[in-house]
Amino acid sequence: xxxxxxxxxxxxxxxxxxxxxxxxxxxxxxxxxxxxxxxxxxxxxxxxxxxxxxxxxxxxxxxxxxxxxxxxxxxxxxxxxxxxxxxxxxxxxxxxxxxxxxxxxxxx
Amino acid sequence: xxxxxxxxxxxxxxxxxxxxxxxxxxxxxxxxxxxxxxxxxxxxxxxxxxxxxxxxxxxxxxxxxxxxxxxxxxxxxxxxxxxxxxxxxxxxxxxxxxxxxxxxxxxxxxxxxxxxxxxxxxxxxxxxxxxxxxxxxxxxxxxxxxxxxxxxxxxxxxxxxxxxxxxxxxxxxxxxxxxxxxxxxxxxxxxxxxxxxxxxxxxxxxxxxxxxxxxxxxxxxxxxxxxxxxxxxxxxxxxxxxxxxxxxxxxxxxxxxxxxxxxxxxxxxxxxxxxxxxxxxxxxxxxxxxxxxxxxxxxxxxxxxxxxxxxxxxxxxxxxxxxxxxxxxxxxxxxxxxxxxxxxxxxxxxxxxxxxxxxxxxxxxxxxxxxxxxxxxxxxxxxxxxxxxxxxxxxxxxxxxxxxxxxxxxxxxxxxxxxxxxxxxxxxxxxxxxxxxxxxxxxxxxxxxxxxxxxxxxxxxxxxxxxxxxxxxxxxxxxxxxxxxxxxxxxxxxxxxx
Numbered sequence: 159x160x161x162x163x164x165x166x167x168x169x170x171x172x173x174x175x176x177x178x179x180x181x182x183x184x185x186x187x188x189x190x191x192x193x194x195x196x197x198x199x200x201x202x203x204x205x206x207x208x209x210x211x212x213x214x215x216x217x218x219x220x221x222x223x224x225x226x227x228x229x230x231x232x233x234x235x236x237x238x239x240x241x242x243x244x245x246x247x248x249x250x251x252x253x254x255x256x257x258x259x260x261x262x263x264x265x266x
Numbered sequence: 267x268x269x270x271x272x273x274x275x276x277x278x279x280x281x282x283x284x285x286x287x288x289x290x291x292x293x294x295x296x297x298x299x300x301x302x303x304x305x306x307x308x309x310x311x312x313x314x315x316x317x318x319x320x321x322x323x324x325x326x327x328x329x330x331x332x333x334x335x336x337x338x339x340x341x342x343x344x345x346x347x348x349x350x351x352x353x354x355x356x357x358x359x360x361x362x363x364x365x366x367x368x369x370x371x372x373x374x375x376x377x378x379x380x381x382x383x384x385x386x387x388x389x390x391x392x393x394x395x396x397x398x399x400x401x402x403x404x405x406x407x408x409x410x411x412x413x414x415x416x417x418x419x420x421x422x423x424x425x426x427x428x429x430x431x432x433x434x435x436x437x438x439x440x441x442x443x444x445x446x447x448x449x450x451x452x453x454x455x456x457x458x459x460x461x462x463x464x465x466x467x468x469x470x471x472x473x474x475x476x477x478x479x480x481x482x483x484x485x486x487x488x489x490x491x492x493x494x495x496x497x498x499x500x501x502x503x504x505x506x507x508x509x510x511x512x513x514x515x516x517x518x519x520x521x522x523x524x525x526x527x528x529x530x531x532x533x534x535x536x537x538x539x540x541x542x543x544x545x546x547x548x549x550x551x552x553x554x555x556x557x558x559x560x561x562x563x564x565x566x567x568x569x570x571x572x573x574x575x576x577x578x579x580x581x582x583x584x585x586x587x588x589x590x591x592x593x594x595x596x597x598x599x600x601x602x603x604x605x606x607x608x609x610x611x612x613x614x615x616x617x618x619x620x621x622x623x624x625x626x627x628x629x630x631x632x633x634x635x636x637x638x639x640x641x642x643x644x645x646x647x648x649x650x651x652x653x654x655x656x657x658x659x660x661x662x663x664x665x666x667x668x669x670x671x672x673x674x675x676x677x678x679x680x681x682x683x684x685x686x687x688x689x690x691x692x693x694x695x696x697x698x699x700x701x702x703x704x705x706x707x708x709x710x711x712x713x714x715x716x717x718x719x720x721x722x723x724x725x726x727x728x729x730x731x732x733x734x735x736x737x738x739x740x741x742x743x744x745x746x747x748x749x750x751x752x753x754x755x756x757x758x759x760x761x762x763x764x
Contacts, residue, residue, distance in 0.1 A: 178433060183425065190432050197439045204447035226446065229395055233439055236402045240435070243409060244428050251425050254418045260429065262422035 159207050163199070170196035183248035183258045190244065194237040202230045268317075271326040271341050273310050274349055274386040277303050278379035285375040296375035297364050303379055304360050307386075308353035311346070318346035319740060321747065323757035325392070333392070333758045334456035340392035340758060343744035344595075348389040348520055351599050354726075355513055355606055356382055358719035362610050363506040365716050370415035370504060377414070381407035381510065388517050392758055394445065394452045397521065398438050401486070405431050408514060415504045423502040427495050434485040441478035444471055455758035457529045458751055461536055469535055476530040476539040480522065487518025487576050490550040497557070500569035505613025508565070509606035509723070515572055516602055519579050523591070527748045532586045544584030544672065548679045551577030555683035558690045564612050564624040567694060568605060571649055574683060575601035581676060582664045589667035591745035596738055597660035600648065600730050604657070607723025608645045611638065614720065615698065620707040626694055631702035633711045639699050641717075641724050646691040648727035651684045656730035663738065 170192050177189025205223035213224040248258070255262040281303035285296045317324065318341055326339040360378060368374035384404025391397050409431075412424045446452055448471050449460040464472060485492040496515070500508050522543070526532075532540040554573035561567035579601070582594030612624055615638055622629025632638055644655070651657035661680060668676040730737060747753060 178429075186429055190429065190436075193433065193436045197436045197443075201439055201443040201446075204443040206447075223450075226443075229442070229446070229452075232395070232399065236399070236435075240402070240406070240428075240432055243406065244425075244432060247409075247413075247421070247425055247428055251421045254421050260425065262418070262425070 163203050163207060167196050167200050167203075170199070181259055181261075183251060183260055186260060187241070187244055187248055191241055194233075194241065198230050198233055198237065201233055202226055268324050268326065270310065270314065270317075271324055271339050271390065272328075274307060274314070274390065275339075275383060277307055277310070278383040278386065282376050282379040282383065285379065286373075289373070289376075293369060293375070297368070300360055300375045300378055301357075301364065304353065304357045304382070307382065308350075308357055311349040311353040314341055315346040315350050317341070318343050319743075321743065323747075323754060325758050334451050334453035337396050338392040338453065338758055339390045340454075340754070341390065342754060342757075343740070343747050344520070344524070345389050347595065347599075347740070347744060348516075349386060351516075351602060352382065352385050352389070352513060354599070355602055355723070356510070358722050359506050359509045359606060359610070362509070362719040367415075367504050367506040371413070373410070374414060377407045377410050378510075381411060383407075385513060385517060389520060392454050394454060394457070394525075395442055398435070398442060401438070401517075402435065404514070404517065405435075408511065411507045411510070412499060412503050414507055417502075419502045423495075423499040427499050430485065430495050434482050437478050438482045441475045441482065444475040444478070448472060448475070453758070454524070454528055455755045458531075458755050459759070461529050462531070462534050464535055466535075472530075472536045473538060476525075476536050477542075479525055479530075480539045480542065483518045483521040483525070484546070485518070487515045487522065487580070488550075488573055489546050489576060489580060490553060493550065493554075493573050493576075496573060497566055497569040500572065500609075501563060501565045505609050508568075509609040512572065512602050512606040512609065515576050516579075516598060519576060519583070519598070522580065523583050523748065526583075527591075528751045528754060531751065540584075540586060543580055544676075547577050547580035547584050548675055549577075550574075551581060551683045552679050555686040559686050561690065562626055564615070564626060564694060564698070565609070567626075567690060568608050568612060571608075571687065572605055574687060575605065577683070578661070578664065578680065581680065582667065585667055585669065585672060585676075586749075587667060587669070588742065588745040588749055590664065591748055592738065592741040593660060593663035593667050595741035595744055596663055596730075596734075597657075599737075600656040600660050600727060603723050603726040603730075604645055604648045607720050607726070608642075608649065610720035610723065611641055611645065614638070614712060614717065615642070618707060618710045619698070620704070626697050628697070628701045628703050630704045630707050632699070633706040635699055637717065639695075641721055642695055642698070644727060645724040646695060648724070650688040650691050652688070654731055655727045656734070657727065659731055659734050659738075 174189045174192035177185045205226035211220045211222040213222045215221045252258045257264050281299050284299055288295045324341040328337045381404055384400050387400030409428050413420055448468050449457055488496045526540045530536045530539055554570050554577055558567055558570040579594045582590040616624040618632040620630035648655040648657045651661040
């Protein structure tokens with residue numbers, strides 16, 4: 159279970175980093191989204207993977223940690239807002255600069 | 267519990283929302299709200315400074331949840347100093363913006379208080395995740411402010427800035443998840459205890475987290491490999507926004523100082539990241555100084571001076587002794603206020619130089635050369651570190667603090683950097699004021715009131731030099747408090763705050 163989760167995050171991060179390093183804003187935005195998915199999953203898993211455990215310690219035995227869920231909710235909301243902002247900014251750069259290069263200039 | 271601590275957060279939040287409601291009633295009402303709020307912030311910050319100066323650490327438990335379970339706001343000497351600095355910077359910058367910059371785009375008076383909310387929150391919070399949230403608040407406000415006034419050049423630079431900071435935020439979250447996974451807490455005081463007592467097999471993960479945090483804060487404070495976003499952005503935004511951004515890099519410096527001195531201490535089990543600080547700072551300083559010399563525009567030159575100042579500040583902090591941190595904390599208000607003042611002055615000078623604007627080439631003579639020349643001279647002398655102004659005092663304190671082993675590097679880089687800065691500023695001044703051609707541009711003479719905010723910020727160098735005694739006494743006390751994290755930990759976790 160842990161190794162599967164680690165592999166999922168690793169693939170997401172690798173794809174995200176690859177896309178972020180591209181020269182056009184559309185792929186960069188996609189890469190940022192993939193990175194934020196990976197980060198959210200990682201944050202969620204930092205409370206350890208377990209199933210069927212209660213979130214409150216009412217009886218002895220394993221309990222799930224509810225805090226990472228609160229953290230990841232905050233991170234999702236912030237990530238969502240930031241992605242929306244960068245999409246609009248990228249569209250605007252496309253309109254104002256006449257191309258979708260991250261530098262605002264076409265390759266010579 | 268002392269409820270005043272939350273006011274630096276509530277005031278700008280309420281003001282920002284109020285200004286959103288006042289959008290239809292025009293910019294006049296919004297200006298009144300923003301100015302009153304910022305003035306009140308300054309008053310509150312000074313009251314909190316007087317409270318923190320006694321050495322007592324105030325802890326505010328949000329929702330009355332005791333630490334480490336709830337989020338806490340912590341007011342120690344360092345936080346109080348940063349709050350005062352933010353308010354001292356914000357008031358003149360806002361006053362300057364009210365002369366027209368705020369009408370160059372929409373919602374300036376909504377974003378400005380929210381930016382202050384993010385800054386104040388970042389300085390007050392005692393929780394790492396909460397620090398992330400306040401970073402995001404101040405970043406999204408800064409993204410919009412960077413775009414204020416619009417135009418392709420701003421869009422191009424803002425896009426880079428936003429993408430880099432989004433990647434930085436991802437790294438920040440990864441670091442937080444690693445820390446939470448290892449320690450099971452994000453409260454800074456609690457982490458300080460848990461990291462100090464961590465098992466040897468946890469050390470590699472904590473090292474990784476510490477270095478990730480250093481990378482993130484290094485991106486915010488623009489240290490060496492991560493500073494490429496700064497000069498373009500600062501050269502593209504409006505002068506009043508650039509002046510406000512003078513404190514943005516200092517938030518990164520503050521975060522480095524706070525996390526490294528409290529959690530990943532130089533004598534603790536996770537010390538590598540704090541040892542990296544001095545070399546990084548010196549290289550940043552050296553490269554920044556060379557780029558100051560190579561600047562072709564005044565605004566670009568000032569942006570590189572911001573990077574030089576970050577290098578100087580981190581060099582002092584990287585020494586990890588009381589004298590070094592105290593010197594940096596004295597240099598911090600000096601460099602923030604003077605650089606901001608120079609950014610504002612540059613905007614006014616560029617208008618008087620006609621088509622040459624702020625490019626360092628012969629242009630129209632200024633309509634008020636004496637006034638601008640004097641202010642520029644004071645600002646340049648303070649930035650370059652010439653006596654008798656505050657830059658000189660700060661640099662002497664810094665050079666004095668270096669241990670014999672570090673001294674050779676620190677002295678040569680800081681003094682060499684100062685020389686390069688001085689040469690660049692002298693060349694710049696003679697170009698701006700003496701190599702002129704044509705006639706003054708008509709209609710650009712500004713009133714005293716218009717010039718007052720920039721003048722006030724630049725003259726802070728004189729005030730800081732005159733008050734060097736009390737200010738250094740405070741910064742020395744602050745440095746001692748920072749280097750004794752037990753006081754902070756006991757204040758937060760000891761439950762000594764009924």
